[in-house]
Amino acid sequence: MDTSKATEALVVGRYSKNVSTRLDALDAVAPLIYNKRNTDIKDDQKSISSPEELEPEYFSDRAEIERRGQQLAFDYTLTQKSSQSERQARHLLEIARHNDEIVFYSENPGLEGYHGQIHPRFSGDHFLTNLDLIDRTVLFKVAQRMPKGAHLHVHFNSTLLPNALLDIAEKMEQMYISSDKPLTSVENLNTCEVQFLMKAPEVVKGDRLVHINENDSTDAHLLRLLTVSTYDLTWKEWLVSKLVFDDQEVHNSGQTSEGAWEKFNGRTRMMKGLFNYETAFTQYTTECLKEFDEDGIQYAEIRPNFMTTNQIWTDDGTRQLDNKQTMQKIVDQFQKYKSDNKNSKICGLKVIYCTPRSFAADKVQAALDECLKFVVEDGFKDYIAGFDLVGEEAQGKPLKAFIPQFQDFKRKCQQLGVTIPFLFHCGETLELGGDTDGNLVDALLLDSKRIGHGFALARKPYLISEFKKRNICLEVCPISNQVLGLTPRMNGHAIYDLLANDVHCTVNSDNGTLFKSTLSHDFYEVMAGSKAMNLHGWRQLVEWSIDHASLTPQELARLRSVWEPLWNDFIEQINKSLEGIQAIEQPAKREERPEVLQRFASQVKSWEARATDIQDSWSSAFKR
Numbered sequence: 001m002d003t004s005k006a007t008e009a010l011v012v013g014r015y016s017k018n019v020s021t022r023l024d025a026l027d028a029v030a031p032l033i034y035n036k037r038n039t040d041i042k043d044d045q046k047s048i049s050s051p052e053e054l055e056p057e058y059f060s061d062r063a064e065i066e067r068r069g070q071q072l073a074f075d076y077t078l079t080q081k082s083s084q085s086e087r088q089a090r091h092l093l094e095i096a097r098h099n100d101e102i103v104f105y106s107e108n109p110g111l112e113g114y115h116g117q118i119h120p121r122f123s124g125d126h127f128l129t130n131l132d133l134i135d136r137t138v139l140f141k142v143a144q145r146m147p148k149g150a151h152l153h154v155h156f157n158s159t160l161l162p163n164a165l166l167d168i169a170e171k172m173e174q175m176y177i178s179s180d181k182p183l184t185s186v187e188n189l190n191t192c193e194v195q196f197l198m199k200a201p202e203v204v205k206g207d208r209l210v211h212i213n214e215n216d217s218t219d220a221h222l223l224r225l226l227t228v229s230t231y232d233l234t235w236k237e238w239l240v241s242k243l244v245f246d247d248q249e250v251h252n253s254g255q256t257s258e259g260a261w262e263k264f265n266g267r268t269r270m271m272k273g274l275f276n277y278e279t280a281f282t283q284y285t286t287e288c289l290k291e292f293d294e295d296g297i298q299y300a301e302i303r304p305n306f307m308t309t310n311q312i313w314t315d316d317g318t319r320q321l322d323n324k325q326t327m328q329k330i331v332d333q334f335q336k337y338k339s340d341n342k343n344s345k346i347c348g349l350k351v352i353y354c355t356p357r358s359f360a361a362d363k364v365q366a367a368l369d370e371c372l373k374f375v376v377e378d379g380f381k382d383y384i385a386g387f388d389l390v391g392e393e394a395q396g397k398p399l400k401a402f403i404p405q406f407q408d409f410k411r412k413c414q415q416l417g418v419t420i421p422f423l424f425h426c427g428e429t430l431e432l433g434g435d436t437d438g439n440l441v442d443a444l445l446l447d448s449k450r451i452g453h454g455f456a457l458a459r460k461p462y463l464i465s466e467f468k469k470r471n472i473c474l475e476v477c478p479i480s481n482q483v484l485g486l487t488p489r490m491n492g493h494a495i496y497d498l499l500a501n502d503v504h505c506t507v508n509s510d511n512g513t514l515f516k517s518t519l520s521h522d523f524y525e526v527m528a529g530s531k532a533m534n535l536h537g538w539r540q541l542v543e544w545s546i547d548h549a550s551l552t553p554q555e556l557a558r559l560r561s562v563w564e565p566l567w568n569d570f571i572e573q574i575n576k577s578l579e580g581i582q583a584i585e586q587p588a589k590r591e592e593r594p595e596v597l598q599r600f601a602s603q604v605k606s607w608e609a610r611a612t613d614i615q616d617s618w619s620s621a622f623k624r
Contacts, residue, residue: 073532074499075540082536089574090535092581093142097123097527099584100137103607106586108133123528124491127479128247131516134524138611142574143527144295144520146538147345147566150545150559151297151519153452153475153508155390156304157271159288162243162513165274166236168283174198174317175277177239193266194242196273198317243267244516245483257430257485261392264484267514277313278321278329285333292346295518298563299348299549301385301423304330306355306367323370324378327351331383347562350385350550352423357389357396364389364402368409375418385550386423386449393428398435399442406446421449421550423475428453430486443472450475450506450548455486457503458494464501473504473548478525479517480510490529499537506545535574539567577614 052059070076082090101123110118111129121133134140169175181192244267250260275284292300304310304326311320312329321329334349353374355367371387374380387409389396399406406422413420424446426439437456440463447470454474457463476495487493495505507526509519526541527533546559584603587596 072502074502075534075536078540078543079536083571085575086535086539086571089571089578092574092578093139093535095581095583096138096142096578099581099607100139100611102584102586103604103611104133104137105130107604124489126247126251126489127482127515127517127521127525128245128250131521134521136608136611137524138578138607138614139527140520140524141611141614143523144518145570145573146296146520146523147298147542147563147570148296148507148519148523148545149542149563150299150301150506150549151292151508152301152450152506152545152549153477153510154300154302154519155511156288156302157275157310158268158511158513159302159509160284160291160513161516161518162240164287165243165271165284165513166239168280168287169196169274170236172198172277172280172315174315177273189238194239194270196270198273198277198313198315242270244514250483250485251488255485258394260483260485261395264511264514265392268511271513272310276310277315277317279315281312281326281329282333285330286337289334289337289344289346289349291518293341293344295520296345296566297519298345298566299546299551299559300346301350301352301550302330303352303354303388303390305390306353306370307359324374327374327378327380327383331380345562345566347559348551348555350383351380352385352388354388354390356391357393357425358391359397361402361405365405365408368405371420372409372412372416372418375420376416381418384420386421388423388425388452390425393425393439394431394436399424399426399439399446400435403442403446410447422446423450423452423550424448425452426454427451427456428481428484428486429456431456432459444470448472449550453477453481454498455481455494458497458501464498464503468501468503471504473506473544474498475508476505477508477510478522478529479515482525483515490525493529495526496530496532504544504548505541506548507541542567581610 073079105121105123108121110120113119121130123130123134123137127134175196175198177194177196179188179192179194181188183189183192245260245263249255249263275281288302306323306326311322312326313320330349330351338344338346353367353371355364359367368387371384375384389399389402409420422443424439424443426443426448427437429436431437437460440451440454440457440460443451444463444466450473451457452475454476457467457474474495476493476498478490478493478495481487481493482490498505507519507522509515509517509522512518512521515521523538523541527538542563546556546563549556549559551559584600584607587600
């Protein structure tokens with residue numbers, strides 16, 4: 001036998017099993033054998049022939065494997081069912097995304113790193129690093145206009161952007177702030193913890209924080225404080241900086257998830273007093289609903305924290321409202337907002353009853369009892385979406401610590417004929433094998449309807465299969481997970497592994513105030529983190545948010561009837577506003593021809609102008 005010819009004719013795989021076709025061989029884990037092709041191509045032509053021309057059968061099979069993979073994609077069904085108009089919109093959005101990458105990232109000066117190394121800008125970098133660029137892009141402005149269905153994971157105490165909160169607070173005569181350190185140095189300004197509080201004037205000891213002694217803490221009148229400048233900052237600028245995370249704070253080499261949580265907890269304590277008084281709470285609720293409307297949200301399940309220290313004060317700072325009164329205020333403001341804004345696209349708002357996971361069992365029992373009472377006795381049946389425990393998962397008690405209380409709650413609900421699902425925070429961790437990631441097991445056994453975050457689920461194949469069997473959906477919070485140390489950049493986020501396993505996920509903002517973000521930013525990040533994500537993927541995530549909301553069949557039908565026409569209008573506006581766009585070709589690094597560079601500069605300038613103009617054109621279109 002001429003072994004040289006045999007070697008020339010075959011490419012042999014690692015396995016030996018007889019099969020009839022090459023792709024059957026792939027399915028059977030057997031050798032892939034290809035006859036050598038294009039033997040008539042002369043040697044001097046091979047250098048200019050592509051691999052596809054030299055080995056066509058191989059690349060044909062490669063394309064088939066990719067096609068089979070696409071059939072398993074989480075958005076495959078929606079992609080196949082999509083209209084021609086939606087496919088055109090997807091195509092235009094992909095061009096826009098490409099142009100954004102060149103104009104706003106590649107052409108932007110890089111960031112200087114260790115020993116002067118320059119790091120190019122790119123859309124998948126840290127969210128806080130990119131925020132100044134994100135807001136300028138066409139893709140983000142499209143995300144802002146997308147009808148997002150249901151927002152299922154948003155903490156009510158940190159929804160609005162920080163300036164909006166301070167604008168409300170500075171209108172209150174009895175608003176004070178306190179610090180745990182005297183504000184007499186830059187170091188203390190940076191490291192102190194500040195809290196807002198409503199107080200009756202007769203109980204306030206001091207006037208301005210800068211006068212307090214090292215071993216004393218007093219309260220400063222906010223309105224007077226805001227008129228003062230110190231250390232080249234206005235007090236308002238300083239207060240905003242204390243409220244939000246900074247990129248260097250989150251991503252410095254010594255930072256950990258635990259350290260980020262320490263700063264997070266300090267900021268939530270600071271937030272607590274900003275609107276927990278009657279007038280501000282009313283204004284805050286209205287502004288939240290307005291922001292939901294402007295951000296394209298048609299339904300929301302908000303998470304207020306029901307606990308004594310969170311209860312609302314009267315404006316004079318002399319007494320507090322109880323939890324039932326707080327709940328009633330939320331309901332009243334929602335109904336008033338709907339009455340005052342006939343064109344509002346928000347068709348529903350519900351509350352997830354939350355209490356801290358750090359509480360003792362008797363307090364958790366009391367919270368469960370009050371949640372049930374809200375539904376059965378207090379008239380809030382149509383406004384309670386479920387029950388949750390909140391707070392840092394690694395520091396609070398695991399779910400298994402409260403199994404008797406949870407089981408008792410489930411039995412009572414069954415006896416009374418009411419449905420109050422568990423919507424637990426769990427899996428918000430990098431831990432493997434401890435109590436924290438063990439919360440996923442308890443969430444499963446407790447029949448959770450959804451879970452908040454679920455980051456750790458991606459590394460638990462058995463639980464993935466069980467979650468899918470029971471149709472448990474994940475409330476994924478992309479930006480929050482970056483800031484709190486679960487992944488430095490979006491391309492490492494667990495959502496892509498979960499979607500690859502067809503786990504139902506939704507996109508949520510979590511604590512937008514602290515991250516300077518809205519839900520639109522989170523949808524942007526999901527797109528920025530994966531080249532495989534597209535308009536159809538966005539749509540699937542939105543549709544799952546609707547499907548997994550805590551709604552009756554009638555409420556669900558109503559939400560879909562509102563959302564679907566908005567989606568169709570959204571597609572129409574993409575096609576209209578991006579009609580005729582072309583992909584920008586970036587010159588090679590050594591390209592020096594003036595006409596090429598001039599054409600590129602013109603394309604960049606034109607795209608920047610389109611990004612600026614698109615906001616106005618979309619705004620007028622959606623006022624219809």
